[in-house]
Amino acid sequence: MIGIGDQAPEFELQDTDGEVQAWETPAVVIFTCNHCPYALAWHDRLMQVARDYVDVHFYAINPNDAERYPRDSFEAMRERVRRDEGWPMPYMHDLTQEVARGYGAKTTPDVFVVDSGGALRYRGAPDADYEDEAQNASWLREALDSMLAGEEIARPETDPVGCSVKWRQ
C-alpha cells in the first residue's frame, strides 16, 4: 500500500484487446469493475476525464475475483468494451490482484494520480457524489490540473467510495 508522495508500483497487464500495456507517466490508475453500481455510476465521468486529458495515460484495472463474480470475468470485460465501441483507456484484469494490493485499492472505483516522476499525487474518489453527474469528477480534475501546472494539490487524498474489492479467498 502506498501513500501520497510514494513511488507508485509499475505494472504490465493485458487489456481487453489482448495487448500488454506498458507503464507510462503521468498516469491515472482507476480500479473499477463491471458489477458495482458505484463504479457504473461514475463510469461516464471518468471516461470523459480521459478524453479531456490527452497528455495523461489512463489505466482502468478490474481487480475483482472473477470466479466469485462472473460479471467481472475477462470475457465480460471484453464484451463491455465491445458493446461501448471502445473506451478511451485500456481496461485490464488484475488476475493475481498484485497490482491492487500494491496500490492498496479498497473499492471500485478507487482513483490514483501519478506524476511524471512516478510519485503518487492523489488518491480517492472521483468527486463528492456518485449521484450528481454535474460534479464531473471534479476532485480528480482538480488534482490533474494542479499536478500538470506544477502546483501543490489542495486535496491530495479523499475517501474512496464504492464496493469493496473482491479479494480471492
Place this chain on the structure above:
Amino acid sequence: MTVELLWWDGCPSHPEALADLERILHEEGVPADVTRVEIEDDAQARRERFPGSPTIRIDGRDIVPPEDGEPYSLTCRVYRRRDGRISPVPDPEDVRDAVRRAA
C-alpha cells in the same frame, strides 16, 4: 406488514437505503419496524435468496424483483432510478409504491 432490509457489509449503500425506507414508511403513516438482516457469507446469501445489497422485502416480496437467474451472492445490487441513472439504492418512488401496495 413485515419490512426487511437485507444487507452486506461490503456495500456502503445500506444506511442510505434504510434512511429512505424509514422516511417513506413515516411519510406514508405505516407503523412498521424494519427488520435488518445482515448477510455474512455466500451460504447465507443462497439460503436467504439474497441477490445483493441492499435488498428490501415487504411481506416477503422484493420491492424491485431481480431478473430471473440472478445469482444469490455477496454483491452490491445495481438499481435504476426512474430517470435512468444507475444507483446502488432503489429509487425512493419505487419504495413508496411498494409500501402503498402493501398497506
